[in-house]
Amino acid sequence: MKPRFKKILSMLLGIGVGVSVAASAWSEPTLQQVMKARGLTQKDLLAAAETYTPTGKRDEYIAFASGGQQGGVMVYGIPSMRILKYIAVFAPEPWQGYGYDDESKAVLAEGKVHGKLITYGDTHHPALSETNGDYDGQYLFINDKSNARLAVIDLKDFETKQIVHNPFFQSDHGGTFVTPNTEYVMEGTQYPAPYGGKYVPLSKFNEKYRGGLTYWKFDRKKGRLDKSQSFVFELPPYSQDLSDAGKLASYGWGFTNSFCSERYVGGDMQGRPPFEAGCSSKDTDYMHVTNWKKAAELVKEGKVQKRRGMYFIPIKQAVKEGLLYLIPEPKSPHGVDVTPDGKYIIVAGKLDSHVSVFSWPKIQKAIKTHDFEGRDPYGIPIIPMKDVLHTQIEVGLGPLHTQFDSKKCIAYTSLYVDSQVVKYDYCKGKVLDKIDIHYNIGHLMTMEGDTEHPDGKYLVALNKLAIDRFNPVGPLHPQNHQLIDISGQKMRLLYDMPVPLGEPHYAQAIKATKLKPLIRYPFGWNARANHKSRWRTRPGRERIVRHGTRVDVYGTVIRSHITPEIIRVNEGDTVSLHFTNLERAEDETHGFAINGQNVQLSIEPGSTVSATFVADRPGVYPYYCTEFCSALHLEMEGYLIVKPKNYKAQTVSLKHGVVYTKADYDKQVATNMKTQAVIDKVVRYITSRNYKDYPQVVSLMEDATDQLNFAKGARKKAEAAAAKGDWQNAMLWANQWWQYQVKTADIGLRAKTYLDQHGAHKIK
Ligand code: CUK
Ligand code: CUA
Numbered sequence: 001m002k003p004r005f006k007k008i009l010s011m012l013l014g015i016g017v018g019v020s021v022a023a024s025a026w027s028e029p030t031l032q033q034v035m036k037a038r039g040l041t042q043k044d045l046l047a048a049a050e051t052y053t054p055t056g057k058r059d060e061y062i063a064f065a066s067g068g069q070q071g072g073v074m075v076y077g078i079p080s081m082r083i084l085k086y087i088a089v090f091a092p093e094p095w096q097g098y099g100y101d102d103e104s105k106a107v108l109a110e111g112k113v114h115g116k117l118i119t120y121g122d123t124h125h126p127a128l129s130e131t132n133g134d135y136d137g138q139y140l141f142i143n144d145k146s147n148a149r150l151a152v153i154d155l156k157d158f159e160t161k162q163i164v165h166n167p168f169f170q171s172d173h174g175g176t177f178v179t180p181n182t183e184y185v186m187e188g189t190q191y192p193a194p195y196g197g198k199y200v201p202l203s204k205f206n207e208k209y210r211g212g213l214t215y216w217k218f219d220r221k222k223g224r225l226d227k228s229q230s231f232v233f234e235l236p237p238y239s240q241d242l243s244d245a246g247k248l249a250s251y252g253w254g255f256t257n258s259f260c261s262e263r264y265v266g267g268d269m270q271g272r273p274p275f276e277a278g279c280s281s282k283d284t285d286y287m288h289v290t291n292w293k294k295a296a297e298l299v300k301e302g303k304v305q306k307r308r309g310m311y312f313i314p315i316k317q318a319v320k321e322g323l324l325y326l327i328p329e330p331k332s333p334h335g336v337d338v339t340p341d342g343k344y345i346i347v348a349g350k351l352d353s354h355v356s357v358f359s360w361p362k363i364q365k366a367i368k369t370h371d372f373e374g375r376d377p378y379g380i381p382i383i384p385m386k387d388v389l390h391t392q393i394e395v396g397l398g399p400l401h402t403q404f405d406s407k408k409c410i411a412y413t414s415l416y417v418d419s420q421v422v423k424y425d426y427c428k429g430k431v432l433d434k435i436d437i438h439y440n441i442g443h444l445m446t447m448e449g450d451t452e453h454p455d456g457k458y459l460v461a462l463n464k465l466a467i468d469r470f471n472p473v474g475p476l477h478p479q480n481h482q483l484i485d486i487s488g489q490k491m492r493l494l495y496d497m498p499v500p501l502g503e504p505h506y507a508q509a510i511k512a513t514k515l516k517p518l519i520r521y522p523f524g525w526n527a528r529a530n531h532k533s534r535w536r537t538r539p540g541r542e543r544i545v546r547h548g549t550r551v552d553v554y555g556t557v558i559r560s561h562i563t564p565e566i567i568r569v570n571e572g573d574t575v576s577l578h579f580t581n582l583e584r585a586e587d588e589t590h591g592f593a594i595n596g597q598n599v600q601l602s603i604e605p606g607s608t609v610s611a612t613f614v615a616d617r618p619g620v621y622p623y624y625c626t627e628f629c630s631a632l633h634l635e636m637e638g639y640l641i642v643k644p645k646n647y648k649a650q651t652v653s654l655k656h657g658v659v660y661t662k663a664d665y666d667k668q669v670a671t672n673m674k675t676q677a678v679i680d681k682v683v684r685y686i687t688s689r690n691y692k693d694y695p696q697v698v699s700l701m702e703d704a705t706d707q708l709n710f711a712k713g714a715r716k717k718a719e720a721a722a723a724k725g726d727w728q729n730a731m732l733w734a735n736q737w738w739q740y741q742v743k744t745a746d747i748g749l750r751a752k753t754y755l756d757q758h759g760a761h762k763i764k
Contacts, residue, residue: 031045050079050485051483051494052080053079058077059078059080061077061511062075062076062077062511062512063075063077063078063507064140064509065499065504067501068123068501068502069503071089071144072089072093073089074499074501078509079494079495081495085158089123089142089151089153089160089163090118090123090144091120097603098160099119100600100601101601101610102612103533107160107161107529112165113148118149121149122144122145123502124145124506125142125506126176126508127140127142127185127508128178129141129218130180130182130451131182132452133453134452135448136182136514139153139155139218139223140152140153141176141185142176143175144172145171145173146171147171148165148169148170148171149166150166150175150176150216150225151163152223152224154530155517157517157521160528161223161224161530162225164227166214167196167309167310168195168196168212168214168232169212170191174189179254179292180452182220183218184215184216184230184292185225186254187214187216188214188241188243188256189210189211189239192205192209192263194210205265206237209237210234210235210237211236211239212232212234212235213232213235213243213254214230214310215231215292217229223530228309231296231313232311233290233295234314235324236376236377236378238258238259238260238263239258240256240288241256242256242336243255243256243336244337245292246338246360247338247340248342248452249342250342253291253292254292255290257288257333257336259279259285259332260275260285260332261285261376262278262282264277264279279332280332283331284331285328285333286382287326287347288324288326289326289363289383291324294323295313295318298313298323316379318380319379322367324380325367325381325383327358329349329356329358329385330352330356331352332350332352333347333349334348334349335347335402339411340451340454341452343360344359345357346411348400350400354395355392355413355426356389357390357391357429358388363383366387371384391429393424393429393431395422395431396415396418396420396422399422401414401443401444402414403449403450403454404446404454405446406457407456408427410425410432410456412446412459414442414443419436419439420436421444421459433491435491438482439463439467442464442503443504444460444461446459447511456486457485458487458494462479462481462504462507463479463481465480466480466498478500479503480496481507483496519699520586520604520699521607523536523606524536527609533580533607533610538580539582539706542556542564544564544567549574550576552578555577555580556579556581556582557579557580557582557590557625558581558706559707560625560630560631560632560739562625562636565637566641568641569615569642569643570615571644572616574613574615575615579601579603579608579610580608581603581604581605581606581608585699589605590627592611592623592624592625593624596619596621598613620639621640621641622637624638625637631742631746660732661727662727664731665718665734668731671738678745679708679745682751682752683748686752690762691751693760694755696754697751701751703747704748704751707741707743707744707747710740711738714736714739714740715734718730718731718734721733
């Protein structure tokens with residue numbers, strides 16, 4: 001902003017203009033001095049230069065990482081590793097009002113398990129929606145392992161829109177993974193259990209306990225998972241683990257591995273050897289190969305029965321129709337990852353020092369020629385491992401998960417026990433490089449690493465332990481995400497990011513340019529449900545409506561007041577507050593908190609947010625805006641007055657505060673006139689530029705116009721009161737007129753600054 005404007009505005013606001021500090025006597029330290037003082041090496045400086053992101057600059061990739069037991073998703077930029085947001089999913093999050101407003105409570109309620117509200121999640125695998133095998137930046141899915149739930153996040157506003165509970169499963173792990181056009185979202189069980197959570201004694205484990213794999217149909221138009229069009233594969237009570245969807249060559253198929261195909265049930269207190277012994281006694285477990293494309297066709301032809309509101313494919317039917325096969329894989333495997341071309345499936349076994357590379361063409365051939373070595377106890381054909389293996393590569397101890405490079409045949413696998421990442425060529429079966437990780441890596445991710453066209457460039461190691469890496473903060477340590485450069489032949493560690501969240505399992509990173517989130521909502525939007533709110537309220541239409549003991553407050557928020565400022569109800573009333581944010585400017589969210597009611601709302605520009613509670617205790621409850629939104633933010637306040645039952649009102653006139661005179665009024669009006677001159681100047685400046693080319697500025701101008709109209713309204717009231725000699729009200733309304741002017745000027749100057757910074761030019 002031009003100093004002249006700033007100075008005038010500051011004068012009017014009564015704020016002194018800061019005196020700039022005289023040029024300092026000492027000069028900036030040299031690079032060498034900083035290196036010496038902080039003990040940095042040349043290598044450190046290089047890593048710093050590769051990750052440091054100067055103020056105003058943005059990241060090339062955006063990562064979506066599981067928040068683990070925190071039940072949400074963490075969003076950060078790469079390579080800066082700067083955290084941008086925690087998306088609330090399965091657990092309440094007050095800053096976003098998630099779990100505190102009626103709209104998000106409805107989303108959380110969708111995730112009830114047998115009627116119980118669950119307010120945490122154990123999130124493991126985020127999955128970005130795909131179109132033609134590449135991330136499209138539209139949606140994000142994530143699972144809750146402990147409660148067998150999935151959630152849908154819309155990347156238009158980074159909000160959770162839906163939670164679904166699997167009516168069959170008691171846990172899930174092999175989700176979420178999407179098919180190449182997000183036709184389906186895969187969700188596999190982890191711990192076998194009787195379907196639907198029924199009681200069946202453990203002695204009936206083999207007969208009645210089951211695993212499973214659900215293909216949730218995604219309705220992209222609605223942006224919702226459609227339970228009624230989804231199907232579930234019945235699977236044996238092997239502990240199914242991770243999944244991945246086939247792509248290109250293997251399109252139409254899915255892969256899910258398992259551990260504990262021994263079907264062992266522990267019971268240390270019953271004198272039985274523990275699970276860990278019984279679940280790793282055999283040399284191999286099974287990879288499950290499922291044909292979802294053909295299953296979808298059968299569903300379409302009406303050949304699949306429904307159970308629990310979903311299509312259900314019994315093992316028998318799956319075998320008969322050729323939808324399900326097993327392939328032995330080295331014992332207790334973890335990750336199963338399909339290569340970008342879809343030709344290989346890489347399985348890494350925790351207890352085996354190899355990665356096993358299975359060949360899709362060979363698997364296909366075995367299926368076609370009925371090359372089976374037998375059937376499992378449930379009648380599922382078993383394809384001989386040796387016939388479909390491409391190669392096995394000795395990579396190190398505890399291999400878990402695999403990700404891919406932009407370069408052909410190059411993969412990276414995490415080594416949990418060795419605490420390393422190994423880089424290798426899976427076509428030739430050759431190890432190329434290893435790098436030490438600090439400590440115990442679980443998942444790893446490369447940029448767009450799950451797509452048909454990975455970007456390579458960076459790899460993030462998602463580690464289980466931080467141990468002594470950071471400043472100690474008590475026995476519970478932060479997690480550690482390590483950024484590694486993979487653009488060259490040798491991997492190079494660039495950065496350690498401590499994360500004070502739950503255990504990181506998986507993450508995915510997308511090119512930042514693919515994300516196009518909203519800046520503001522359409523007017524009166526219910527952001528959780530993605531439609532207009534029935535409670536939206538236009539300026540000037542605020543009202544309080546009573547129906548029996550229910551009181552609906554149709555309110556608005558805009559700098560710097562909440563309408564209404566006084567809400568009177570009776571003890572025992574059900575109060576439902578509905579606030580619409582009238583702002584159009586970017587980042588003008590207002591908060592709303594009220595004493596003692598567990599209500600904390602985040603009302604983003606354009607949105608309408610509700611909160612309902614019973615006013616069960618008489619009293620006076622201050623409420624206010626919780627976001628520092630303007631100079632008069634603290635004055636964005638009001639009172640909820642809950643009148644006791646049987647209260648006898650006394651008539652007392654509302655008198656408080658200072659008494660004003662004509663002189664006060666005249667002085668205020670003089671100030672208002674000067675302020676108007678500043679506003680006019682700013683407006684002239686903006687309208688003489690090509691401001692209409694900047695949607696940001698256009699919406700700021702709309703906001704400014706609103707405020708100016710409010711100013712006109714207040715001015716009329718001031719002048720009417722002055723005409724009657726009511727100097728008290730004349731002065732107060734004159735002051736309110738000025739408040740609106742100040743907001744107008746503030747918005748106007750923001751628009752002007754934007755134009756100056758974005759090279760707007762004069763128009764003739
Ligand atoms: S899991 Cu945690 S490191 Cu749930 Cu994919 Cu492997
Ligand atoms: Cu709105 Cu502070």
